[in-house]
Amino acid sequence: MTHTIRMQVNGKDYTVDVPSQRLLIDCLRYDLGLTGTKEGCSVGVCGACTVVMDGALISSCLTLAVLADGKAITTVEGLAHEGKLHPVQQAFIDYGGFQCGICTPGMVVAAKALLDQNPHPSDDDIKDWMMGNLCRCTGYYKIIESIRGAASRMETERVS
């Protein structure tokens, strides 16, 4: 059974035919070619496939593509603006918030969603929000530092 779905991904409209059992992550990666979103555990635990759908963080590996019909989605490809990295992305570079990089798209999407809701998170807020995004390389201290750094940078940008 094939369905025609219309969704907005990173501000751009897409119309795509998908079978019922197509997962959103596969639709993003293989139908739309947006391979920034990664698949890690495939059971919603690791956070590598994190995207924002209608304002809420979700696991795209647990979401049927048909359910994205009519929705607005943000993936890691949608964070940079006019060739300039989002402050969260820049902070992950500046603070060494990643090594191999497979968890990073999910990490930065989750971190951006956190800062959108809570511009001044405490370390506990950061840990609580990010605990569902697993990194197997760096440990988490640099990731927390990156998010803290991004928060203060975004605050400075807002003020200036």
Added chain:
Amino acid sequence: MNPFDFRQPDTVEEALTLMRDLGEDARVMAGGTALVIMLKQRLVMPDCLISLQKLRGLDQLEVTNGEVRLGALATHRAVERSPEVRSRLPSLAETYAHVATIRIRNVATVGGALAHADPNQDPPVMLLALDARVRLTSTAGSRQVAIGEFFTDYYETVRQPDELVTEVVVPALKPNSGSVYLKFLPRTADDYATVGVAATVTVDPASGTCQECRIAMGCVASTPVRVPEAETLVRGGNRLTPELAREAGALAQRVTDPISDARGSAEYKRAMAGVFVRRALEQAWQRAVASQANR
């Protein structure tokens, strides 16, 4: 994942009609966080999937006649943040806030989780200690089931294939009551518990003795379980002494029948059930006493 026919009813009536007509050939999906994994693993291979995503309604979180009503399609996140739930039943909001990760709580629903009936889940344990009722609705009508009678086995409930969980009704806490859910997580913060324990106690402000007590445990049997012997013991005691709480824990261990898995051996889970029943009683008691101090 095997292919399936995909249906998206717009109304509850349409959904119930589909469920009646398709019976066991269909599976109903609300948030899908559990069902999609089962579909991927081919643990379930329905001919048809009925998605409830487009249904309007059934996501209310409201108080009527002092009872908190959780619509079946309310997400865990919505319950966790609901001012009504937080003010009336803070322990219930805390329990939903402890489930998995933000990504799961944004999507997983109250009713979907109950219908899934994994004995490792958190909310059923708290709902059992709060004496909640589950409403099941079909084209033939609607019935309420006490949550203590809802779960029958691993992933099994009294829900019939044509019945939809439509709401959960949670009675108000009596005055002078305290309630708590404790989740023992020795591995990671987003894991299922090794043991989960909920306790609700009502303490007579005049005498300081226990009037009511409900204790429920998760992860230690094929369904969430209550501990009537320990409840009777606590009700019959004067005050909650450390000895009494420990004795209640020992009684609770006897009704456990856990399985060994990555979250602990059966022996370990049984031992921890005793520890966490004791702690939950102590904390619920403290909250009950604190609620009196605040009046």
